[in-house]
Amino acid sequence: MRYRNFLIFMVAILGIGAAARDIDVENYVRKYWTFYRDRVVGNGDKRWPLTPELKAERFRHFKGVMLRFAPHIVEESYTIDRAFNWKKGTFLAIMRFSSVKSEPAAAPAAAKVSADSKREEYHECTSWVAMSDLTDGKTVFVHKNRDSSLHEVALLRRAVPGKHAWIGNGAQSGFNPTQGINDRGVVVLMNSGDPAAESDNSQYGMGTPLICRILLEESGTAEAAVELLKKIVADNAYSHAGSGSIWFIGDSKNVYIVENNARKVVAKPVNSGFDIRANAHHYPEMQKYSTRNFSSLNSHFRREFAVRDFLLNQQWRNNGILTPADLAASSRINRYPDKGAGYTPCGSRTLTGVTFAIDMEFPETLSTMYSVFGPPRSSCYIPVPMTIRDIPEEILDGSFSRKSIDLHNKNLPLLPEKELNALEERMYKRHAEALGQVRKILRTSRNHSTPQDAAKILNDAFNANWQDMQSTLKQK
Numbered sequence: 001m002r003y004r005n006f007l008i009f010m011v012a013i014l015g016i017g018a019a020a021r022d023i024d025v026e027n028y029v030r031k032y033w034t035f036y037r038d039r040v041v042g043n044g045d046k047r048w049p050l051t052p053e054l055k056a057e058r059f060r061h062f063k064g065v066m067l068r069f070a071p072h073i074v075e076e077s078y079t080i081d082r083a084f085n086w087k088k089g090t091f092l093a094i095m096r097f098s099s100v101k102s103e104p105a106a107a108p109a110a111a112k113v114s115a116d117s118k119r120e121e122y123h124e125c126t127s128w129v130a131m132s133d134l135t136d137g138k139t140v141f142v143h144k145n146r147d148s149s150l151h152e153v154a155l156l157r158r159a160v161p162g163k164h165a166w167i168g169n170g171a172q173s174g175f176n177p178t179q180g181i182n183d184r185g186v187v188v189l190m191n192s193g194d195p196a197a198e199s200d201n202s203q204y205g206m207g208t209p210l211i212c213r214i215l216l217e218e219s220g221t222a223e224a225a226v227e228l229l230k231k232i233v234a235d236n237a238y239s240h241a242g243s244g245s246i247w248f249i250g251d252s253k254n255v256y257i258v259e260n261n262a263r264k265v266v267a268k269p270v271n272s273g274f275d276i277r278a279n280a281h282h283y284p285e286m287q288k289y290s291t292r293n294f295s296s297l298n299s300h301f302r303r304e305f306a307v308r309d310f311l312l313n314q315q316w317r318n319n320g321i322l323t324p325a326d327l328a329a330s331s332r333i334n335r336y337p338d339k340g341a342g343y344t345p346c347g348s349r350t351l352t353g354v355t356f357a358i359d360m361e362f363p364e365t366l367s368t369m370y371s372v373f374g375p376p377r378s379s380c381y382i383p384v385p386m387t388i389r390d391i392p393e394e395i396l397d398g399s400f401s402r403k404s405i406d407l408h409n410k411n412l413p414l415l416p417e418k419e420l421n422a423l424e425e426r427m428y429k430r431h432a433e434a435l436g437q438v439r440k441i442l443r444t445s446r447n448h449s450t451p452q453d454a455a456k457i458l459n460d461a462f463n464a465n466w467q468d469m470q471s472t473l474k475q476k
Contacts, residue, residue: 022159029083035173061204062096065237070214125191126303126345128276130322140358143327144179144189147349152398163217169354172398176209182216185363186251187356193244194281194290196261205239222251226267246277252363259286278303327355331376374404383431385458427465434461
């Protein structure tokens with residue numbers, strides 16, 4: 001135990017995990033955040049019309065909870081204002097009111113908050129967890145299929161001084177992930193939950209991607225993240241227009257599925273096997289708040305059943321073992337076993353998919369983010385190590401994601417199925433071999449320079465995988 005604690009200490013100070021020097025925020029947003037150039041900030045959801053007085057009240061409340069839970073993000077928002085030559089407080093208003101008009105505005109009017117808004121397109125997500133008794137015995141898988149309006153996504157990586165560093169998947173022009181893992185191997189992701197009558201009371205707080213980032217940056221364990229989420233809700237700092245939420249929060253020791261709305265939070269552990277959630281609350285403590293009708297409930301349970309049926313079949317084929325390839329295949333389900341109609345786990349609005357593999361022995365180092373950066377059926381999963389340093393420009397600028405979205409809109413795959421499976425299998429194998437080398441190093445070596453050597457092995461494997469994928473695609 002003493003030696004393992006020493007290794008964790010060395011990992012932290014040498015930056016083997018996600019932790020490393022943070023980005024230069026001002027230069028980064030100028031270069032990559034093309035979405036916000038010459039745009040007009042909207043007012044939020046039209047279901048709750050805002051008078052100037054109500055808008056000012058909501059903004060005061062939002063800024064207050066931000067200063068309590070994430071003052072560093074408030075300061076960061078001012079840096080973003082400077083990058084776009086906006087009036088101080090503009091980006092904070094964007095985070096609160098969350099909508100941006102798609103038509104360009106004449107400069108410098110981009111910094112003005114408009115009275116118009118457009119309701120965010122309704123989205124659905126499906127997430128699932130497979131515990132270590134169904135994997136290789138030393139890994140927990142937590143997966144999310146993200147459904148939303150189709151927009152570019154990117155690999156996000158932050159290492160704010162004094163906070164837990166993290167990597168995740170989220171909007172290309174943003175710093176708030178919809179799913180992520182931090183330098184202690186803590187995973188946080190969320191789905192929309194049941195609609196609730198009191199949801200309009202939650203229009204004053206922080207949105208769920210912002211909360212996801214705060215949980216990642218502030219929590220060294222899954223238990224701590226759950227407790228922080230409870231505090232956020234209790235402080236009237238949670239906001240999710242129209243519905244509650246369903247969170248998957250896990251680390252190498254505990255995985256929780258958390259259901260909440262603006263009034264209540266219920267967290268229960270997953271101890272073995274697998275569990276799946278679409279967008280319907282399961283816990284009796286939460287169902288009493290739901291206003292969901294039968295047709296809607298049936299749709300969500302059908303998605304859950306489709307994933308359940310697929311994973312059970314894969315277990316039978318693999319002697320009870322699930323692999324990253326199985327999670328990737330399950331994320332591409334676009335028809336039901338009974339050939340019935342309905343929105344599937346991989347549907348027309350499925351924007352991206354991510355499997356987090358939490359390593360139970362060295363979660364800070366050997367955990368992996370298997371991610372596509374576009375619709376799963378038109379993309380390729382690539383293993384992203386915790387040690388990632390140099391992210392390819394095509395991922396950062398959104399062009400890699402945009403290619404997948406274009407293919408998806410044409411109902412085309414990235415590659416024929418056999419070729420895609422072969423490519424992903426090569427990448428999984430290359431990454432697994434790197435993990436094996438690093439595990440051996442961490443178990444046996446007492447050389448203080450070892451963590452840097454281990455990081456190089458994992459990063460070299462990622463770079464080789466990226467080049468393999470690019471060269472394969474160029475042949476098409």
